[in-house]
Amino acid sequence: MSDSCIIVGASHAGVSLALQLRREGWTAPIKLIGEESELPYHRPPLSKEHLAGKKDLDAMRLRPAKVYADNDIELLLSTRVSSIDTQTREVKLSSGESLGYQKLALCTGASVREFIPARGLENVFYIRTAADIARLVPHVRKGRRAIVIGGGYIGLEAAAVLAEQEVSVTVLEMSERILQRVTNPAMSEYMQHLHESQGVEIHTGVEVESIREEGHEKIIGCAGGTEFRADFLIIGIGVEVDASLAVSAGIESGPGIQVNEYCRTSDEHIYAAGDCTVHPSLIYQRQIRLESVQNANDQARAAAANICGKEQVYDAVPWFWSDQYSIKLQMVGLSTGYDQVVMRGSADGGVEASFALFYLKEGVLIAADCVARPKEFMISKKLIKDRAQIAAERLENEEIEPINFETA
Numbered sequence: 001m002s003d004s005c006i007i008v009g010a011s012h013a014g015v016s017l018a019l020q021l022r023r024e025g026w027t028a029p030i031k032l033i034g035e036e037s038e039l040p041y042h043r044p045p046l047s048k049e050h051l052a053g054k055k056d057l058d059a060m061r062l063r064p065a066k067v068y069a070d071n072d073i074e075l076l077l078s079t080r081v082s083s084i085d086t087q088t089r090e091v092k093l094s095s096g097e098s099l100g101y102q103k104l105a106l107c108t109g110a111s112v113r114e115f116i117p118a119r120g121l122e123n124v125f126y127i128r129t130a131a132d133i134a135r136l137v138p139h140v141r142k143g144r145r146a147i148v149i150g151g152g153y154i155g156l157e158a159a160a161v162l163a164e165q166e167v168s169v170t171v172l173e174m175s176e177r178i179l180q181r182v183t184n185p186a187m188s189e190y191m192q193h194l195h196e197s198q199g200v201e202i203h204t205g206v207e208v209e210s211i212r213e214e215g216h217e218k219i220i221g222c223a224g225g226t227e228f229r230a231d232f233l234i235i236g237i238g239v240e241v242d243a244s245l246a247v248s249a250g251i252e253s254g255p256g257i258q259v260n261e262y263c264r265t266s267d268e269h270i271y272a273a274g275d276c277t278v279h280p281s282l283i284y285q286r287q288i289r290l291e292s293v294q295n296a297n298d299q300a301r302a303a304a305a306n307i308c309g310k311e312q313v314y315d316a317v318p319w320f321w322s323d324q325y326s327i328k329l330q331m332v333g334l335s336t337g338y339d340q341v342v343m344r345g346s347a348d349g350g351v352e353a354s355f356a357l358f359y360l361k362e363g364v365l366i367a368a369d370c371v372a373r374p375k376e377f378m379i380s381k382k383l384i385k386d387r388a389q390i391a392a393e394r395l396e397n398e399e400i401e402p403i404n405f406e407t408a
C-alpha cells in the first residue's frame, strides 16, 4: 500500500486541504489531482471581475505554481479520477493508470445543472469554469441582447456585469421572486429594484417551456404564450453534486457525499470537503450542503487535521458574499426557519443603500444579510456561533453600535 494522500479535485477545497496537510505535519507524498487544465484559480471572480475583463486568470490563481513545488505537492492537472477501489486503496485515472493511497480526500465540488430545453443549441452559456468564461466573453458586446435564465446569485452577478457593458439584459426567474431560495422578500425586492435601476429587465414567476432558433436569434417560449428574444443565453439554475465516483465505491452519499463532523466519509480512509459534501451542522442541528469558498476552505482544513490524526470537529458559521454593481452583499448564517426579521438601516437608495437584515428564531440570531454593513456582518458571525439571544429592538436601533448588541 502506498503512503500517499491523494486529493481528488484541485480547486478551493483541494488546494486548502493539500497545503494544510503539510502544516499539520503530513510528510508522505501528496498528489493533488484535478480535471481542469488550469493552475487552480479563485472561482468567485468568474462571474464578477473576470467576466467584466477587469481581472485576468493569472491574477486569480489560488497559489502560484511555486507554492505547490515548495510544499512538495504533486499537481496532476487535466487528469480525471474515474474510479476508487477501497479494498486495494487505489484510484484509477482516466489514462488507465492506478495510484495507491493511504488516505484519500474527495474535493470534487459541483457541476452546473443543465437546462434541458437549451440542450444542443449554440450560444448558450453556463458559468462554472474559466473555460466557460472564455467562451462567453466574445459575446458580451454593447447592443447585444442576453437572456439570463435563473435569478440566483450567479445569474444576477452576470446580469450586472453585462448591463455595465451595455448589453441589453433580461432575467427570467421561475420563482415568485429572485433569490427566493436564499433570502427574504425585502432583500429580493431591494435586489430587483437595484437591477431595474441599471436597466436590467426582470420577470419572475416565468416558466420557460421551449427555446427555438431563427437564424442567430433565440426565441424563448414561456408558459402562457409570452416570448422573449435574445442573441445569447446564460443559464444559472444551480448546481448538482455528481457523487457517482463515491457511490460506485460504496461510499454513503445523498444530495452530496455524506461526511461526519470530522469530515470523514463512511470509509475510514476517505475524507471529503467542499461543495461535494453533506455534513452535520451542530449550530443548525441538521445536515447541510453549502456552496461557498468559506465552507470549502474551512472544511478542507479540518479534514487535513483529521487525516493527520487530530479530532477536529468542523462546525463553522457559514458565510458568503456577492458583488453586484458597486454593492457588496455579505451573508452570514442560514436564514431557513426564521420566525422574525429585523431591518437595520434602509434599503432605499439603490447602490447607495446601507442596511442589514437580521433573522431570529425564538429570539436567537440565526443569520444576517448585510449591504454595505461590514460591522454588522462581522459581529453577526460571532453572535450566531454563540447562539446569542438578542432583543430585536437592539438590532434595529442605530444608536447601538453592533459591538454592543449583546450588552444590556
Ligand SMILES: Cc1cc2nc3c(=O)[nH]c(=O)nc-3n(C[C@H](O)[C@H](O)[C@H](O)COP(=O)(O)OP(=O)(O)OC[C@H]3O[C@@H](n4cnc5c(N)ncnc54)[C@H](O)[C@@H]3O)c2cc1C
Pocket (backbone or CB within 6 Å): 008, 009, 010, 011, 012, 013, 014, 033, 034, 035, 036, 043, 044, 045, 046, 047, 079, 080, 081, 082, 107, 108, 109, 110, 111, 127, 128, 129, 154, 245, 273, 274, 275, 276, 290, 291, 292, 293, 294, 296, 319, 320, 321, 322, 323
Ligand atoms: C461563478 C461563480 C461565482 C461564485 N461566487 C462566489 C462568491 O462570491 N462567494 C462564495 O463564497 N462562493 C462563490 N462561489 C462558490 C464557490 O466558488 C464554490 O463554493 C467553491 O468553488 C467550492 O470549491 P470546491 O473545491 O468544493 O469545488 P469546485 O470549485 O467545484 O472544484 C471541484 C474541482 O474538482 C474537479 N473534479 C471533479 N471531479 C473530478 C474527478 N473525478 N477527477 C478529477 N477532478 C475532478 C473539478 O473539475 C473542479 O475543478 C461561486 C461559484 C461560481 C461558479
